[in-house]
Amino acid sequence: MNLFDIPFLVDNFLALCRGIPLTLQLTVLSVSSGAVLAMLLAGLRLSGNRVLDGLARGYIFVFRGTPLLVQLYIIYYGLSQFPELRRSFAWPFLREPYWCASLALCLNTAAYSAEIIRGGVIAVPLGQIEAAKAYGMGRLTLLRRIIAPQALRLMLPAYSNELILVVKSTALASTITMMEVTGIAAKLISASYRPVEIFICAGAIYLLLNFSITRLLRFFEHRLSRDQRPHVVATGEQA
Known part of the structure; x- marks a missing residue:
């Protein structure tokens, strides 16, 4: 094994880069659809209705308490066992x-994101909500101007961790024949029998992707917290 075989590393790094578009597609699609489902689940958890809250709790308990790989196998291998599903519109x-x-x-990220959203909402100071209601704000205005901006700012650090986990979790798609970064890595390893160098290249790609995501989210977090940063008062004095 020669970790300093630069031409081999470069060739395989470029080959693995062909899987980045699929990795990003899986990430964007799952995160965007999961965010919609997460907001619905968070709404059920915050509804005050015991039945709706119980349904959301059950969903979150199942999907946070079981491995993502098991969930993936049940969907990919298990659902085909139901004839009704094979005859439905969803089968294609x-x-x-x-x-x-x-x-x-x-489904997996929605369970985690729902709790992140719920935590951000309940962290908004109750006094501000009561003051807005006393001022005569409607529910939509209250949500848009008081709750949502503060909840977003509070949940963003935790949600950035969830996005990183989703990017890394896309590697499991290789177990069902998907040729994303890890899937291509497995194919290259079977041809070269040099797993260490290839997995180092794959790890570097995931590291670069997650670094880019954290930088982007750090930028948004910085923009959202402008009003909480100390202001520099110009005194006109020179040191």
Whole structure:
């Protein structure tokens, strides 16, 4: 094994880069659809209705308490056992690895994101909400001007961690024949029998992707917290 075989590393790094578009597609699709489902689940948790809250709690308990790989296998291998599903409109999608992986990632991240959203909402000071109600704000205005901006700022650090986990979790799609970064890495290893160098290249790609995501989210967090940063008062004096 020669970790300093630069031409080999460069060639395989470039080959692995061909899987980045699919990795990003899985990430964007699962995160965006999962965010919509997460907001619905968070709404159920905050509804005050015991039945709706119980349904959301059950969903979150199941998907946070079981491995994502098991969920992926159940969707990809298990759903095909139901004849009714194979005759339904959903079968053209659920028989494809891409949509099964996206669905599994969506359902899984929604469970975690729902609790992040709920935590951000309940962290908004109650006094501000009561003051807004006393001022005569309607529910939509209250949500848009008081709750949502503060909840977003509070949940963004935790949600950035969830996005990183989703990017890394896309590697599991390789277990159902998806040729994203890890899938291509497995194919290259079977041809070269040099797993260490290839997995180092794959790890570097995931590291670069997650670094880019953290920088982007750090920028948004900085913009959202402008009003909380100390202001520099110009005194006109020179040191």
